[in-house]
Amino acid sequence: MPSRRKNPTDAVLKELRAFGLTYPGAHTKSPWPGHLDLAVKDKTFAFLSVEGEPFRISCKLPQSHATALLLPFAEPTAYGLGKSGWVSATFAEGEMPPVDLLKEWIDESYRAQAPKKLVASLSEKRKR
Template sequence: MPKAKPRQASDALLRELRAFGLAYPGAHGKSPWPGHDDLAVNDKTFAYLGVEGEPFSISCKLPKSGEAVLLLPFAKPTAYGLGKSGWVTVTPPPGELLALDVLKAWIDESYRAQAPKKLVRELDARGGASAG
């Protein structure tokens, strides 16, 4: 089964990204509809992650790096009008995954764009991006 290995790798990547995002101050998970596993702070989503067993995808609010990320052939403005607010969705082809540090940087940028300033200050006080 040649497709099992890429799927296992993307599922492991999703688990790692979820744990990374949940380590941020005030972060929690929510699943508003099937097929999405959101990372949120104060009920405000800062990352939409695909679910295990499905093709890998991630959507983040990227006010600083979004224009550059949109140059990737598998990136597009996020649907439902979110793209107008700086949200970018990345869905690499099956078997292709982006570097973990790049994905974590996007989650960090999106958290900082969505979180209350008080929680961003708390994050910075403990050394920046959550340890992961």
């Protein structure tokens, strides 16, 4: 099997995955070969690209989706998910994603998908 080539955004992918896994009950989910998406109680809260490929992320943004869609790299998520507030961001090869903004997206998406009890358990320091 040929090895995937490294992409400069692979480090961003790993950083965002590690960030998402700090949330209570968060785990990886692999709906397709090579994918390690972020989920809580088996509900995905961030679809992530595969290492070696151009960076892509999709998150459920019930509060900020309208603002997010104004960004040049964002669009409604395919498969009808966009109608439910899911937004996808795609970055061309060599284009570095805005990590802090995407962490905010992961936070909002986690809070939208996680059970209320887990959201309530987040520390005050983490709340934005």
